[in-house]
Amino acid sequence: MLKTSRHRNKFIxxxxxxxxxxxxxxxxxxxxxxxxxxxxLEFLERNRKHQHFESIGRTCNxxxxxxxxxxxxxxxxxxxxxxxIDQLKTNxxxxxxxxxxxxxxxxxxxxxxxxxxxxxxxxxKIQLSIIGGYLYKDPNxxxxxxxxxxxxxxxNLMNSGFTRLNRLIERTCRKVLxxxxxxxxxxxxxxxxxxxxxxxxxxxxxxxxxxxxxxYIFPEIPETKGIYDRVLKDTIELLDxxxxxxxxxxxxxxxxxxxxxxxxxxxxxNGVKENMKITETGEFTNPFNIKKPxxxxxxxxxxFFTKRSLPDQFLQQLIVYExxxxxxxxxxxxxxx
Numbered sequence: 001m002l003k004t005s006r007h008r009n010k011f012i013x014x015x016x017x018x019x020x021x022x023x024x025x026x027x028x029x030x031x032x033x034x035x036x037x038x039x040x041l042e043f044l045e046r047n048r049k050h051q052h053f054e055s056i057g058r059t060c061n062x063x064x065x066x067x068x069x070x071x072x073x074x075x076x077x078x079x080x081x082x083x084x085i086d087q088l089k090t091n092x093x094x095x096x097x098x099x100x101x102x103x104x105x106x107x108x109x110x111x112x113x114x115x116x117x118x119x120x121x122x123x124x125k126i127q128l129s130i131i132g133g134y135l136y137k138d139p140n141x142x143x144x145x146x147x148x149x150x151x152x153x154x155x156n157l158m159n160s161g162f163t164r165l166n167r168l169i170e171r172t173c174r175k176v177l178x179x180x181x182x183x184x185x186x187x188x189x190x191x192x193x194x195x196x197x198x199x200x201x202x203x204x205x206x207x208x209x210x211x212x213x214x215x216y217i218f219p220e221i222p223e224t225k226g227i228y229d230r231v232l233k234d235t236i237e238l239l240d241x242x243x244x245x246x247x248x249x250x251x252x253x254x255x256x257x258x259x260x261x262x263x264x265x266x267x268x269x270n271g272v273k274e275n276m277k278i279t280e281t282g283e284f285t286n287p288f289n290i291k292k293p294x295x296x297x298x299x300x301x302x303x304f305f306t307k308r309s310l311p312d313q314f315l316q317q318l319i320v321y322e323x324x325x326x327x328x329x330x331x332x333x334x335x336x337x
Contacts, residue, residue, distance in 0.1 A: 053332055056132035061319050064124050071116055072311045074158045079109040081302050099182050106298050107173045112166055113311055114255030121318045122248050123217050126238050129328045133335025146228050161216040172201045185291035188267050195256045210248050214239040258314045266300050
């Protein structure tokens with residue numbers, strides 16, 4: 001009787017263990033299935049979001065290329081050096097005055113190109129990221145008319161905004177460059193110091209385009225209520241943020257670095273041929289010590305626009321710049337919350 005009771009208890013315990021094991025297995029399988037379904041849905045959502053963001057990015061880059069072409073035409077049309085160059089070819093009596101004016105215009109043209117392109121790219125990156133965030137959450141949130149009206153505000157940079165920028169930069173270049181004689185021998189580091197002086201003077205000016213970027217883009221803010229007014233306010237807040245100001249300054253610095261790199265090719269390709277000779281002591285002339293007179297540097301810098309090497313190369317760098325991509329991604333994500 002005792003043995004039978006013991007066997008019965010074993011069967012009961014065994015049945016409980018087996019039954020519990022089957023229950024736990026089924027529970028685990030169900031949870032695993034739910035987890036897999038959740039992971040699949042999240043993966044599909046992330047993939048859909050990624051594809052949407054990449055699509056917005058391609059649209060943004062194409063918009064940048066289209067508008068930057070018009071912007072660079074605005075620079076060339078408003079800062080003309082051809083007339084002065086044609087006059088200089090006739091060897092006029094006032095050629096020294098013309099050369100000095102050419103000096104101001106060439107440096108103004110370079111600085112305007114760098115500043116204006118950065119302002120355009122940063123603004124469009126912000127605008128397209130905001131549009132992308134709104135449309136991902138609700139494809140009907142922004143009509144095509146609102147999107148077109150919103151993006152068209154960048155035209156202000158080519159009109160009143162550029163006039164304001166050009167006035168500031170030309171005034172700054174005159175102050176920095178008037179003391180620099182045309183015959184002054186300049187090393188590449190001397191030119192970089194001039195670029196830095198221009199940037200510093202602009203940064204400390206009351207009309208600094210980095211600090212007042214929203215004013216250059218939005219000279220007048222319409223008093224309206226609705227989705228258009230909301231996206232405008234979102235954009236202005238971002239343009240006025242410390243993060244965007246810091247990144248804009250960083251991009252401008254990169255623009256002058258591109259300019260210095262292009263000038264270094266001229267210095268090295270020409271200067272090395274002229275100066276890289278073995279001296280009596282058997283040493284080579286350091287290419288970084290090569291000097292060129294200001295009057296010879298000006299035609300080279302002006303040629304960067306004729307060949308479009310400066311605006312094109314700089315723009316390509318801005319489009320793929322990782323920090324701008326990160327800014328776009330952060331803005332896009334913030335509007336999905």
